[in-house]
Amino acid sequence: MKQMPRREFIRQTAQWGAGLALTGLAACKGRAQMEVNGIAAMVPMPIQVVIDDVGWWSGEDGSARQEPYRTGIGRNHVPADYQAIADLGKKLGVRPQAATILCEWDRTNMLREVPTSTWMRENWDNRKWTGPWLEEAADIIRSNARHYELTLHGIGHEYWADSHFTRAEWADRSGRMRPLDQVELHLDYYARLLEQNRLGPLPASFVPTAFLHGFGPAAGEEVSMAQVLKRRGIHYINTPFSMMANAGAAQYGLFGIDDGVITVDRGEDLFDWDVIGGVPEARMSGPTCGMHWPNLLHEDPARNAEVVEGWVRYLSAYNSGLATMLAPDSTFFQRQLAHHAGTAVSLKGPMIDLDFTKIQPIPEQIAGRQFMLKISSPFRLRFKPEKIRVLANADALEAEKIIYTLTLERLPGERAARIGLEAA
Numbered sequence: 001m002k003q004m005p006r007r008e009f010i011r012q013t014a015q016w017g018a019g020l021a022l023t024g025l026a027a028c029k030g031r032a033q034m035e036v037n038g039i040a041a042m043v044p045m046p047i048q049v050v051i052d053d054v055g056w057w058s059g060e061d062g063s064a065r066q067e068p069y070r071t072g073i074g075r076n077h078v079p080a081d082y083q084a085i086a087d088l089g090k091k092l093g094v095r096p097q098a099a100t101i102l103c104e105w106d107r108t109n110m111l112r113e114v115p116t117s118t119w120m121r122e123n124w125d126n127r128k129w130t131g132p133w134l135e136e137a138a139d140i141i142r143s144n145a146r147h148y149e150l151t152l153h154g155i156g157h158e159y160w161a162d163s164h165f166t167r168a169e170w171a172d173r174s175g176r177m178r179p180l181d182q183v184e185l186h187l188d189y190y191a192r193l194l195e196q197n198r199l200g201p202l203p204a205s206f207v208p209t210a211f212l213h214g215f216g217p218a219a220g221e222e223v224s225m226a227q228v229l230k231r232r233g234i235h236y237i238n239t240p241f242s243m244m245a246n247a248g249a250a251q252y253g254l255f256g257i258d259d260g261v262i263t264v265d266r267g268e269d270l271f272d273w274d275v276i277g278g279v280p281e282a283r284m285s286g287p288t289c290g291m292h293w294p295n296l297l298h299e300d301p302a303r304n305a306e307v308v309e310g311w312v313r314y315l316s317a318y319n320s321g322l323a324t325m326l327a328p329d330s331t332f333f334q335r336q337l338a339h340h341a342g343t344a345v346s347l348k349g350p351m352i353d354l355d356f357t358k359i360q361p362i363p364e365q366i367a368g369r370q371f372m373l374k375i376s377s378p379f380r381l382r383f384k385p386e387k388i389r390v391l392a393n394a395d396a397l398e399a400e401k402i403i404y405t406l407t408l409e410r411l412p413g414e415r416a417a418r419i420g421l422e423a424a
């Protein structure tokens, strides 16, 4: 460690204590970061991986024949494609959301009872896709629960009012929800398909198919999709706001609260839906690393690991620095995102002030009270928390600076807190 900055810090700390003026070193670096004497602090934006259109066994784009687009990978999917998701999660210490389509998991052709859910309507026949691979994939999903979150996407992805599909399963092109009785029926059968394959109860999260979704109820309607989902225990929606009806009503920029359900802006994906084995380079635009299943896979499933490795390299870089971090799971992600948006951080002399005024309107079941704060310093620090609890403290060395990651817990009712800094 360089000795000079530490000495300088101690000297200044003494000056601050004596009420002397700050020597002009404070520089505001964006909304949530300030730098004083080489020390900076930030509530990092969490990043979560969301993978769409998992669950198809056929990889064929059938859109020209009024069948779903599926994944367009041009081969059948295999259990190794599920393993790729779990491996990504394991290697990064995260829990990717696999937004799943389940029609090709129907072992008894029960979807004949829901004609709007498939291209064959009353004549639905899925015998072709019933085989040992169902159990093999289910076993991968079940045994990797810490690194694989099954997320509701849909049954057949589109909506078949007759033999022609219309986009999409849960809402039409204007984002208006499908008839309520049909939405409820699709949810019932999604739950039955999960049960049939022993994949657990309805998930807690939802990605609307074709990103057709409305925030709040559509004009003339009383019920919103968020409300319908909430009644089923689903409390998290992820979709790009650029395609969402009534997106202007989302209250917090990166996310909104729709009838108590957090709705997160997915932003723009790094690749088109049908790019096989993407090698990511561009910087992500927001908190969601959104992709489609083929982006993570290889044409030859035996080589999936090569593609997964590329994503691991790309994503792990978001754990460095102060601005971002990979969220270990959805619950952490929501809490951290709420604190990222709703906590004002300022460095005043040898202390970090945290102001939680803006987080107050966010329901506690979303925001929680725990979050992470990152602090970088050219020398070792000791922390003296006031009106806040430090649950954990980890540090790492990056580019000659020490990056501290503090896990903090707000105290009930406190709108502000302070962390005193001392040179260690």
Ligand SMILES: [Zn+2]
Binding pocket: 052, 053, 153, 157, 208, 209, 210
């Ligand atoms: Zn989709």
